[in-house]
Amino acid sequence: xSSHPFNYTxxxxxxxxxxxxxxSEWTGHGPILEQxxxxxxxxxxxxxxxxxxxxxxxxxxGDGATEDSLAYFRDAHEFKNILLxxxxxxxxxxxxxxxxxxxxxxxxxxxxxxDSSDKQLSAIAEKSLKEVTYHxxxxxxxxxxxxxxxxxxxxxxxNALKELWGYTGEMFIPSNYESECAQNNxxxxxxxxKNDWENKVKEIxxxxxxxIPAQRIDGSDGKNGGHTKHLEEILNExxxxxRTYPGCEW
Amino acid sequence: MILEKNISPKQIWEMLAQITDPEIxxxxxxxxxxxxxxxxxxxxxxxFITPTYSGCPAMDVISMNIRIGLLQKGLSNIxxxxxLSPAWTTDWMTENGKxxxxxxxxxxxxxxxxxxxxxxxxxxxxxxxxMVECPQxxxxxxxxxxxxxxxxxxxxxxxxxxxxxxxxxxCH
Numbered sequence: 001x002s003s004h005p006f007n008y009t010x011x012x013x014x015x016x017x018x019x020x021x022x023x024s025e026w027t028g029h030g031p032i033l034e035q036x037x038x039x040x041x042x043x044x045x046x047x048x049x050x051x052x053x054x055x056x057x058x059x060x061x062g063d064g065a066t067e068d069s070l071a072y073f074r075d076a077h078e079f080k081n082i083l084l085x086x087x088x089x090x091x092x093x094x095x096x097x098x099x100x101x102x103x104x105x106x107x108x109x110x111x112x113x114x115d116s117s118d119k120q121l122s123a124i125a126e127k128s129l130k131e132v133t134y135h136x137x138x139x140x141x142x143x144x145x146x147x148x149x150x151x152x153x154x155x156x157x158x159n160a161l162k163e164l165w166g167y168t169g170e171m172f173i174p175s176n177y178e179s180e181c182a183q184n185n186x187x188x189x190x191x192x193x194k195n196d197w198e199n200k201v202k203e204i205x206x207x208x209x210x211x212i213p214a215q216r217i218d219g220s221d222g223k224n225g226g227h228t229k230h231l232e233e234i235l236n237e238x239x240x241x242x243r244t245y246p247g248c249e250w
Numbered sequence: 251m252i253l254e255k256n257i258s259p260k261q262i263w264e265m266l267a268q269i270t271d272p273e274i275x276x277x278x279x280x281x282x283x284x285x286x287x288x289x290x291x292x293x294x295x296x297x298f299i300t301p302t303y304s305g306c307p308a309m310d311v312i313s314m315n316i317r318i319g320l321l322q323k324g325l326s327n328i329x330x331x332x333x334l335s336p337a338w339t340t341d342w343m344t345e346n347g348k349x350x351x352x353x354x355x356x357x358x359x360x361x362x363x364x365x366x367x368x369x370x371x372x373x374x375x376x377x378x379x380x381m382v383e384c385p386q387x388x389x390x391x392x393x394x395x396x397x398x399x400x401x402x403x404x405x406x407x408x409x410x411x412x413x414x415x416x417x418x419x420x421c422h
Contacts, residue, residue, distance in 0.1 A: 034395060034396035034398075034406060037396065037399070037400070038397060038398035041398040041401075041402045044303075044305035044307075044402055045303060045402060046305070048303060048305025049304045051304070051305075052304055122335065123335030123337070124304075124334060126334070126337045127301070127304055127334050127335070127338075128304060130339075130422055131303060131304060137397065138397050138398070
């Protein structure tokens with residue numbers, strides 16, 4: 001086992017970056033100004049967190065790697081993010097529910113990652129946890145508002161739930177490198193987060209008059225580079241400038 | 251011309267106290283609590299700063315301003331190190347800094363003690379809205395408009411007395 005958790009750090013970075021990038025697509029398109037600003041701020045937090053992880057991953061890798069080379073010069077199959085974060089935003093309800101699932105997951109994950117034997121991962125988790133706490137609150141309030149709102153809003157979030165629920169299982173199934181890191185007290189045993197996560201989701205769903213679907217399909221492989229075509233679409237846009245003009249700065 | 255080796259950390263702290271946050275130009279980076287440590291010896295000066303928020307775009311500008319500020323005093327051998335842990339908290343903001351924020355029209359963070367993280371999330375969610383005083387008319391009759399304001403570190407409030415909307419520097 002390598003004592004340097006390169007793949008594990010990349011997973012954390014990729015999850016935050018892709019989620020942050022998706023949310024940033026709302027900038028300028030939010031339903032009202034305050035919510036446009038809110039979602040843009042959350043995107044900024046997530047991209048900032050991913051930078052901290054990428055900088056650390058680049059340091060582990062050495063060999064001239066930088067945060068930019070990791071973000072802009074890897075292909076889709078090299079990204080390790082879970083599929084949930086790469087899915088298209090859809091309507092506001094789908095975006096909110098996706099963020100709620102993800103933020104709640106990050107919240108419990110970072111709470112444990114603070115105790116990592118790896119000082120840098122612990123430091124990033126400590127920093128990020130404060131921000132994620134606000135994301136959980138904001139997205140929870142919206143889940144309740146939509147679920148317990150009008151017939152239209154309730155239908156929309158129910159449709160989003162049908163689409164997204166199947167993707168939530170992946171968060172709690174460890175990849176090989178996550179298991180290795182968990183055994184070495186560097187990473188978090190993700191299967192141990194499932195109960196807390198489901199309890200929190202249920203608590204908010206009760207307020208929102210939503211119910212957790214009975215079935216969940218637990219098979220996807222984003223953590224090992226198996227992605228939907230949507231990731232390719234994100235990367236085409238996100239990496240375009242650096243691929244066309246490598247090293248360009250302004 | 252000042253030589254790095256002749257300068258004391260105290261003098262450097264005084265210089266840093268002249269450098270302000272680019273987004274809130276009334277508060278110095280020292281009052282904001284982001285300068286964590288200053289070291290100086292014959293090899294040069296090292297300044298440790300900690301980001302407020304992970305994605306705070308002001309951090310790069312702050313680093314640049316520190317360099318420019320010290321360069322103007324004749325100090326060029328400077329290393330700026332970003333330190334993530336312990337994570338920055340609004341508790342590190344000085345009383346002086348809070349007063350300056352308020353005078354500028356931004357309600358300063360309300361200090362409160364945090365319980366355990368799991369306590370905190372449930373409080374944060376439904377019943378832990380702090381009472382924020384309007385920086386204009388000092389009324390406590392204010393309402394949260396949005397948890398996220400003009401920058402990541404601020405929330406948007408409105409005063410129900412004087413009707414002015416205002417920024418509140420969030421607890422962090």
